[in-house]
Structure formats: C-alpha cells, structure tokens
Amino acid sequence: MANANNVDAMLDSLLNSNVADTSANILTEAHGIAAKVGKDSYQQIVAHRNIATYSTDQEFLACPRKWIINKVQAAMGINNRHSSVTFAFGHAVGAGVAEFDRTQNLDKAYMAAFLAWDVDLLATELDSKGKSNGKSFWEALVALDLYAEFYYSDPVAELESYETVMIEGTIVIDLENGYFAVLHIDEVLRNKYTGSFRIKENKTTASVTVDPARYANSEQALGYSVAISLLGGQDYEVLYTIFSSKDGRWISFPFPKTPLAKAEWMQDQLLISEQKEMYRETGFYPKRGNACVAYNRRCSEFGLCDISLNKRYANGLNNLRVLERAEDFAQLEKVDMFVKLSQLVANQRTSTSTSEI
Numbered sequence: 001m002a003n004a005n006n007v008d009a010m011l012d013s014l015l016n017s018n019v020a021d022t023s024a025n026i027l028t029e030a031h032g033i034a035a036k037v038g039k040d041s042y043q044q045i046v047a048h049r050n051i052a053t054y055s056t057d058q059e060f061l062a063c064p065r066k067w068i069i070n071k072v073q074a075a076m077g078i079n080n081r082h083s084s085v086t087f088a089f090g091h092a093v094g095a096g097v098a099e100f101d102r103t104q105n106l107d108k109a110y111m112a113a114f115l116a117w118d119v120d121l122l123a124t125e126l127d128s129k130g131k132s133n134g135k136s137f138w139e140a141l142v143a144l145d146l147y148a149e150f151y152y153s154d155p156v157a158e159l160e161s162y163e164t165v166m167i168e169g170t171i172v173i174d175l176e177n178g179y180f181a182v183l184h185i186d187e188v189l190r191n192k193y194t195g196s197f198r199i200k201e202n203k204t205t206a207s208v209t210v211d212p213a214r215y216a217n218s219e220q221a222l223g224y225s226v227a228i229s230l231l232g233g234q235d236y237e238v239l240y241t242i243f244s245s246k247d248g249r250w251i252s253f254p255f256p257k258t259p260l261a262k263a264e265w266m267q268d269q270l271l272i273s274e275q276k277e278m279y280r281e282t283g284f285y286p287k288r289g290n291a292c293v294a295y296n297r298r299c300s301e302f303g304l305c306d307i308s309l310n311k312r313y314a315n316g317l318n319n320l321r322v323l324e325r326a327e328d329f330a331q332l333e334k335v336d337m338f339v340k341l342s343q344l345v346a347n348q349r350t351s352t353s354t355s356e357i
C-alpha cells in the first residue's frame with residue numbers, strides 16, 4: 001500500500017512530467033482520454049426524447065416520471081448532474097487506468113486522472129458513519145499506483161497479454177423505430193496471441209466485499225456484443241476490474257458472453273423503446289416509489305413530482321428535442337461507429353448459422 005512519501009513522489013512525477021515532457025504530448029494525449037471520460041455533452045443527450053444510453057435507461061426503468069422530468073429540465077438548460085467526489089474519483093481512476101492499459105506509463109495515467117478530476121483538488125467525502133470513504137484525488141493516484149502492480153501480477157486478468165483496440169468508444173445504433181441507442185465503452189482489448197476480444201470495464205466501489213453478482217448480468221455488458229460484432233468477433237469476454245477504495249485493492253471478474261447476448265440486448269432495446277412510445281402517446285409517465293431514495297439520498301423531485309406535468313411544463317413535454325438521423329449524433333459527441341438494427345440482425349443470422357455449421 002502506498003504511503004504519504006510515495007504519494008508525494010507521484011505528485012512530483014505528475015508535475016514534472018507536465019513541465020519536462022511537453023514534447024511527448026503527455027498533456028494532449030491524456031486530455032483526450034479525460035475529455036472523453038468527462039462527456040460534457042451528457043446534458044445535450046438527455047434533452048433528446050429518442051436517444052437512450054445505459055444511464056438514461058436505468059433511470060427510465062427505475063422511475064419513468066423522473067426520467068421524463070430530467071429530459072424536460074435538460075431541454076430547458078437545467079443541469080441536474082451534480083459533481084461529487086465519488087463521481088470525480090470514478091472518472092479519474094477510469095481515465096488513468098485506460099491510459100495505463102494503453103501506454104503502461106504511470107506518468108501519463110496520473111495526468112489523465114488529473115485532467116478528469118472535476119471537483120476541488122483537495123475535496124474529500126465522508127460515509128454515513130462520518131468516516132472517509134477513501135475517495136480523494138491523492139487516493140485516486142494511489143489507486144493507479146496499485147493498478148500498475150495489479151496489471152503485471154493478476155493471474156485472472158492477464159492484462160499483459162492484451163493490446164488496446166479502442167478507448168472510451170461511442171457507438172450509435174439506429175433502432176429503426178424512431179429511437180437511437182448509444183453505447184459508451186470503456187475499453188476494447190484484443191489478445192495479442194489468440195486475437196480474441198475482451199471488453200474492459202473499470203469500476204470503483206466503497207464496498208469492502210465485491211460480489212460478482214453485481215456485474216455478471218449487467219445489460220450494459222450485453223450491449224457490448226454490438227461492438228464485438230462490428231469488429232468482426234462473436235464470442236467475447238467482459239472483464240470488470242474493480243477498485244475497492246475502502247480496502248485499497250483491485251479485483252477482476254471475467255464473464256464470457258456468446259452471440260446470444262446481442263440478440264437479447266436488441267430485443268430488450270426494442271421493448272424499452274416501445275414502452276417509452278406508449279407513455280408518450282398516453283401522456284402518462286408512472287411514478288415508482290422504490291426509486292424515491294437512492295444512494296442514501298432523496299430524489300430531488302420528491303414532493304414536486306405529484307404536480308401535473310402538463311401544468312408544470314406546459315410546452316416542455318411537446319418540445320423535447322428529437323434526433324432525426326443517427327449521423328446527427330456526431331454534433332453532440334465524437335462517434336466511433338454507426339450501425340442500423342437491421343444490419344445487426346443480418347449479422348446475427350450469419351454468425352448463428354456459421355456457428356451451427
């Protein structure tokens with residue numbers, strides 16, 4: 001475990017690399033990663049009624065009333081996305097790990113983390129018992145220091161055997177029913193020896209016990225099958241590398257996936273968008289009481305969501321932005337790949353019949 005002395009050394013390295021290595025473009029490269037992880041365009045995406053991301057769909061499934069209120073407010077320029085040390089910590093560690101996987105260079109990883117940290121550099125956070133939750137900027141640097149050791153020693157992940165194919169990739173899928181699904185992928189890796197693909201998700205948690213059941217059936221992981229099929233693969237593995245900030249250790253969980261994952265994900269996307277269309281046509285967005293308290297915080301709409309949406313947002317509901325063509329999404333965010341659902345279905349049929357032979 002790193003101590004205060006080597007944290008000082010890390011900070012020195014970070015500052016020196018900025019001054020001395022401008023020719024190596026550490027700052028420019030790291031900023032590219034951090035900027036993508038930061039996703040400033042998120043509010044613009046939320047303001048569209050027919051764009052779905054993993055996070056907005058999680059919100060829709062948790063409480064359709066909260067989902068539509070967030071969309072109307074985003075379209076009105078009201079920013080509901082509050083910065084917090086927890087989010088900054090997750091972004092900073094994610095950016096640093098992706099950069100380390102790409103370069104195996106800790107200085108570049110520190111810089112990517114520094115640029116992704118979007119709250120006060122000295123900010124900290126306490127848990128419900130008033131104790132530090134282990135998430136601060138310097139602890140993000142310690143997490144990267146530990147990751148560099150984990151990278152070369154974890155027998156499950158075998159990270160040295162993989163090369164990075166894509167970092168913070170964005171894929172836009174035209175569901176061809178008026179809705180568009182957007183996938184954000186932390187990293188796509190390829191085995192240097194077998195050519196097999198692996199999707200890597202970098203997570204942080206304040207829990208000491210990390211249960212694989214939290215990640216095994218994530219629908220986000222099913223969506224990654226789309227990226228793999230576009231890259232020419234079929235079977236793939238999703239590798240979660242998770243940092244426990246309370247325990248100060250990294251752990252990895254690999255989950256193998258088959259082409260069935262893509263079929264399940266596509267079916268789910270169609271059903272979810274049909275549900276959204278149903279609510280839009282009836283003008284009724286149900287409330288879900290189970291979502292009123294999450295992460296020990298009361299929903300910001302508590303007490304307000306009872307007011308009629310039509311009264312509260314007279315024109316807002318009817319004037320939500322609409323994405324007309326998948327290509328237009330590139331005005332909101334850099335896109336790595338576009339694809340239509342019918343292409344994915346055709347590709348699924350080919351891969352299924354090939355695997356049957």
Ligand code: SF4
Pocket residue numbers: 063065066287288289291292293299300301302303305
């Ligand atoms: S308070 Fe509860 S029911 Fe109302 S919008 Fe928030 S999560 Fe939904």
